[in-house]
Amino acid sequence: MKITKKILYPAAVLVIIVAGAVYLYFNAASVSREPMKAAEADTIPLPTDYQEKILIETGATFGSLMANAGIKSGLIQSIYAAAQPEYDLANVRAGHFLELNFAPDSRVFKNLVYKIDSEKELRVDCKIADEAEGTDNVCDSRVEAIPYEIKTVVKEGRIENSLYADALAGGIDERAIIALADAFQWSVDFALDPRAGDTFKFIYEERYLNGEYQMPGKILAGQYINDGKKYQVYYFKESEDNEGYFDENGNSVQKLFLKAPVAFKYISSGFTTGLRYVEAFNVSTGHRAVDYAAAYGTPIRAVGDGTVIFAAYNGAYGNMVKIRHNGTYQTNYGHMSKFAVKKGAQVKQGDIIGYVGSTGFSTGPHLHYEMEKNGVKINPLLEVLPPGQAIAQENQERFFNSIKEWQAQLDN
Numbered sequence: 075m076k077i078t079k080k081i082l083y084p085a086a087v088l089v090i091i092v093a094g095a096v097y098l099y100f101n102a103a104s105v106s107r108e109p110m111k112a113a114e115a116d117t118i119p120l121p122t123d124y125q126e127k128i129l130i131e132t133g134a135t136f137g138s139l140m141a142n143a144g145i146k147s148g149l150i151q152s153i154y155a156a157a158q159p160e161y162d163l164a165n166v167r168a169g170h171f172l173e174l175n176f177a178p179d180s181r182v183f184k185n186l187v188y189k190i191d192s193e194k195e196l197r198v199d200c201k202i203a204d205e206a207e208g209t210d211n212v213c214d215s216r217v218e219a220i221p222y223e224i225k226t227v228v229k230e231g232r233i234e235n236s237l238y239a240d241a242l243a244g245g246i247d248e249r250a251i252i253a254l255a256d257a258f259q260w261s262v263d264f265a266l267d268p269r270a271g272d273t274f275k276f277i278y279e280e281r282y283l284n285g286e287y288q289m290p291g292k293i294l295a296g297q298y299i300n301d302g303k304k305y306q307v308y309y310f311k312e313s314e315d316n317e318g319y320f321d322e323n324g325n326s327v328q329k330l331f332l333k334a335p336v337a338f339k340y341i342s343s344g345f346t347t348g349l350r351y352v353e354a355f356n357v358s359t360g361h362r363a364v365d366y367a368a369a370y371g372t373p374i375r376a377v378g379d380g381t382v383i384f385a386a387y388n389g390a391y392g393n394m395v396k397i398r399h400n401g402t403y404q405t406n407y408g409h410m411s412k413f414a415v416k417k418g419a420q421v422k423q424g425d426i427i428g429y430v431g432s433t434g435f436s437t438g439p440h441l442h443y444e445m446e447k448n449g450v451k452i453n454p455l456l457e458v459l460p461p462g463q464a465i466a467q468e469n470q471e472r473f474f475n476s477i478k479e480w481q482a483q484l485d486n
């Protein structure tokens with residue numbers, strides 16, 4: 075069981091004296107606790123009675139969890155009412171925790187902390203008026219950013235099988251791998267492009283709470299060398315409402331089209347079991363499309379903004395969606411099992427438009443993906459698109475200064 079440092083250290087001197095008796099007494103009386111980890115078991119047991127971390131199980135309600143933890147109904151109501159303007163505790167989610175903190179000496183309730191998502195937590199602090207009755211309490215709530223401790227790390231590797239498999243084998247958190255691949259989603263198609271010998275390197279934040287690793291934070295900079303060609307991305311906050319990834323020249327990495335109509339997370343199991351390329355654009359065989367083999371039901375995304383001009387069964391193509399992006403480009407997606415859009419819909423880049431299937435003339439679930447330029451089918455993998463929007467002139471110096479150190483690390 076964890077005790078937050080804030081509570082533990084100031085209290086430790088006093089508490090240690092009565093630790094033995096108190097520890098035994100309250101441990102026996104307490105509710106759901108996390109099992110003690112092996113490393114902690116080796117150290118002198120500290121009193122752990124002042125925080126209870128309650129796992130929210132499916133079907134449990136806030137009221138029942140609090141009552142099970144021994145909180146009186148009047149206080150439960152005070153906490154609930156105080157939280158209401160910020161967050162409705164009736165919506166607590168299974169798999170999350172309710173953290174209850176108590177005063178170390180009296181074990182009077184002090185506050186509740188609930189992590190709403192990976193970024194924000196709800197805190198409800200109470201002054202207990204009458205402990206016996208649990209009424210007339212003064213509780214105060216606020217939602218604030220979770221105070222992670224941030225560590226910056228540099229990781230790198232070489233492709234033998236796939237970015238996913240090789241980065242995972244290198245001990246990199248899966249969530250960081252997906253975030254890195256997402257930053258390259260306009261420039262690299264991780265289903266088709268990777269070659270053995272490609273290399274990747276990236277600098278990102280790791281988030282800790284009380285010294286314990288929680289999750290990856292921001293990807294700060296990344297590099298993928300594909301078949302000798304170097305791609306770099308750098309995080310930059312240009313203004314309050316414009317932050318994202320830019321290349322080494324200060325152009326946004328976001329382009330007119332995504333490289334692939336299927337997101338990296340669905341190809342994450344690599345070449346052998348995940349999504350892979352079946353047949354590329356080939357003029358001589360007459361296959362003017364790219365086929366991606368993917369599991370039945372894999373979401374298909376619009377590669378760019380546009381209007382759905384066709385969404386219906388279309389002979390050998392099976393269930394097909396066509397998107398007109400502008401006066402020049404159109405993309406077509408065939409063999410879908412299910413549509414997610416209707417004709418006439420406006421779609422944004424990355425929107426789900428349907429799901430992989432095997433309708434029409436198809437021997438197994440795959441996506442048949444075509445790109446048309448001025449009505450002629452072209453190879454989407456070779457189409458060179460204009461670079462993304464450049465950072466505004468007045469922000470360029472700040473950008474190049476901010477990436478200098480990261481760039482040196484990537485190039486090193």
Ligand SMILES: [Zn+2]
Nearest residue numbers: 363364365442
């Ligand atoms: Zn095809």
